Amino acid sequence: MNQEYRILQIDPYLKSFAADIALRMNRYKTHRRRLVEDGQSISSFANGHLYFGFHATEAGWAYREWAPNAQAISLIGDFNEWNPENHRLKRLENGVWELLVTGDLPHGSRVRLKLKANGHTYDRIPLYCKRVVQDPDSNVFDGMIWSPPLPYEWRHEAFLPQRPLYIYECHIGMSGEKEGVSSFLEFADHVLPRIHKLGYTAIQIMAIMEHPYYGSFGYQVSNFFAVSSRFGTPEEFKLLVDRAHSMGIAVIMDLVHSHTVKNTVEGLAEFDGTDYQFCHQGNRGHHPDWHTRLFNYGKPEVQHFLLSNVKYWLTEYRLDGFRFDGVTSMLYHHRGRGVSFDAYHKYFSMNADLEAIAYLQLAAELAKEINPNCMLIAEDMSGMPGMCLPIADGGIGFDYRLGMGLPDLLIKMMRIKDEHWHLGSLWHELTNRRPLEKVIGYTESHDQAIVGDKTLMHWLADQDVYWHMSKGDHHERTERAISLHKLLRFITCTAGGEGYLNFMGNEFGHPEWIDFPREGNGWSYKYARRQWSLADDAGLKYEYLAHFDAAMLSFLKREGLHQEPAQLLYIHESDKIVAFIKGRYTFLFNFHAENSYVHKLEDPSSFQLVFHSAWQQFGGFVDDALNTGLLREDGAVVDRRTAVVLEKVQKGLQYPRENHVFPA
Known part of the structure; x- marks a missing residue:
């Protein structure tokens, strides 16, 4: 007889789908038993980063990779003049390859693999590299041996996140005012103090894992264990995390386990010469909209890689949580494309990807084992029942779901006169959530600020935001924009969820969208930055919006109204x-x-x-x-x-x- 889970009492509408809930729970239990014995923790399994990759030993270095289809692998780099004959890996059992290097692999050495498969030889970057760098002239990426003589010394131990969860979503590279790529150190010195002053309790950082294309916003990951070298070194990222903790600010990272870049040299799409090592074969392994590869979550080796990745970021960088990207795409075989989730049956049966759901449950369990205070946020627009309920209750184990319906509604509202706004629909989106499941509310994230769309301030004021924001200029449209900007953010923060999110600069009505360097804009950084000087200028009305944002958070926190x-x-x-x-x-x-x-x-x-x-x-x-x-x-x-x-x-x-x- 199947166990009846508490989710069926929490949401009685699910009783007709008790068999579906039991099916997904049985799939989770099956996968868990396959990975670890009863009584063992998932954390004891998720140690791929401690075995694979480069590890110093008393005699030198041990290096290992999993590449079951490979016929031969050599380690090449500037340490051996890129000679594939000198350091050949030995094949072990289960597709594992190993190399024991006597002597030193100097810190900062550039490395690659020469991997033979299917009768051909390919260049590959080692999968577990902690640092991957790009040559500024050729734009070619290489792995790098990263073993600094002095490890980073953490200064702020045993950090506990604050509540409520007021999240400042940010991108390191575009966080400065200069037309260029900003660094971890610049962010720590100049932007973190702003965030602290505003009163946010967490930052959610995008684009941390290495990605070849800067304009992907970090969502086309190639190297899952490497901090993006565009912004600095691993130690400098640790300093940023440490500095945030010193200010009482939690650090949440965008974790992209929903897909991977299709690049073959940098990524893992065809690492061992097959398209099925990590990903599904054929059409199922390709996302038609994102042009990326899709993981096979039912494969133990893939679970090992991804779960080890979760553990690595939590332990190596002492992060406080993850915002899992693209969860809707993971949950369903149809990837959520063109589906309106207006009936319960659409969440279950042949629609649900039980392997992916089981992986998310395992990832949630692992994260909570490592850090019980870890915060897990799901980017799920479908509203999957149980997404934010405990696994023991029949849920998936996350803490929050992003309230993605509200920004979509607000864009529709922006297209009509405000006297025609339907406030009943607004209230519905603000308060629509599943029983006992928490939501992060927001009026706009980075999605609404990308070129091709508009920020909320730009929707409200249009071009007048450029010409009529001086304090002495009493212009009707900008006055309307400022008033409604405040009202929409205030009602979202007070009624839109158990947490709140704002994208960097939008709190003061940053007037421009985000457009990363690309051929169409002459590879310009003009719009891939934040103009903090607008908010700092006492003669401009942007200052009013910044003051309002800080006061809003201060008031709500002081009175404990999030509870x-x-x-x-x-x-x-x-x-x-x-x-x-x-x-x-x-x-x-x-x-x-x-x-x-x-x-x-x-x-x-x-x-x-x-x-x-x-x-x-x-x-x-x-x-x-x-x-x-x-x-x-x-x-x-x-x-x-x-x-x-x-x-x-x-x-x-x-x-x-x-x-x-x-x-x-």
């Missing part, structure tokens, strides 16, 4: 009002373009105004200290395009609020 569920009071479509309660606080949002309104209060003297989107420090018209006339005998005044927060207090007892000025 409170949002309870809807009412939505009025014609008046464009959304009102809801969190704890002892009442949130009032007026999206109307022209009209103010009064929120009726039975006893206004038992409330005080504690937050207003139109305070002067945010570029508004309300005196930060006085709030004169906003609380009247009949209730609270909520002006057009503003948000107001009221606190229910003991009658006659008003709490001091330091003139309502928040750190910025």
Whole structure:
């Protein structure tokens, strides 16, 4: 008899699919038993990085690779003048090859493999290289022996992530203002302090694993164990992590296990001369939209490689979690392409890729074994039931799912006049989540800022964002854009999830999209950077938005409001009002373009105004200290395009609020 899992009580609609839940759980258990014996941890299995690759020994170096189809392998490099005759690997059992090098492999040596398969000889980069570098003249990549004489000394031990999870999504290379690639050290020195000042509790870093094409945003990974050399050395990345921890900021990495680059020299697509060593054969092994290769998650050697990769990043770099990329593509045989997930049966049966789901469960179990405080976020737009429930309950074991429906809705809203916005649909996307499954809410991530799309600020202000952002310029469209920018971010942060995400620079309305160097733009870095000077200029309105973002996070964290569920009071479509309660606080949002309104209060003297989107420090018209006339005998005044927060207090007892000025 199949076990009945708790997920069926959490979501009764799943009872008709109990057999499907049992099937995926049985598949997970089968894979787990195949990898480790009962009672053993998954961590005891995920040690590929400790066996394969380069390892110093008393006599020299041991180097190993898994390449079952190879006929011969030689290690070449500048240490042996690239001679394939000098260092030939010996074939062991199960497709493993080994080389014992007597003497030294100097730190910084460039290396490659000459691998013979199918009667041909190929160049390959060792799969477990910790560093892969690109020649600036030829653009060719080589592996590198990385064994610095002085290992990095960690300064901040036993870091515990803060709650709530307010995530600052960032890309190291484009994090500077210069037209070029920024480094780990520059980010640590100049950007981390900004993030700390704003009040974010975590950074989510893109493009860390080595990738040949810079413009892929890091999503076409070639070398899974190598920190991208564009940004600096492994030690410099460790310094960045250490520095973030010193500021109380957790470090989450974009982990790309959903696909791999199709390059053969740099990547693992045809490492041993076959297309099936790591990936599926034929069409199943190719993603038609991403033009990348797809893993065979049911193969033990692939599970070993990927699970070891999870363990490596958590232990070697002391990361605090992962945002798993492209999870929807992993969950289904159809990759989620062209499917509307509007019925439960679409999550199960022949649609679900049980091998991939089992891998995700194993990865979640492993991450929690290594670090129980590890935070796992799934980029899943389908809303797979149980994605963020414990494995023991029949779930997949992640902590959060990205709330991907809201940004899509906001783009649709941007295409119509705000007087026609349907606030019921907005509220639905803000609060639509599966029972007991947590969501990271966001108005826009890097996806909405890439060339071909627009940032939220650009949608709202269009070209006026370039000409009418001076503080003395009272321009209707930019004033509207600033007001709605604040309202949409505030309602997302307060009602859109148990965590919140913002992409680098969007908090102050960065006016330009992201466009990496490519042939079509003359290989320019002009749009692959962040113009922090706009937010720092006291004469520009970008400063108002930056101040608002910091104040929003400070207020919500200070009052502990992330722990409170949002309870809807009412939505009025014609008046464009959304009102809801969190704890002892009442949130009032007026999206109307022209009209103010009064929120009726039975006893206004038992409330005080504690937050207003139109305070002067945010570029508004309300005196930060006085709030004169906003609380009247009949209730609270909520002006057009503003948000107001009221606190229910003991009658006659008003709490001091330091003139309502928040750190910025």
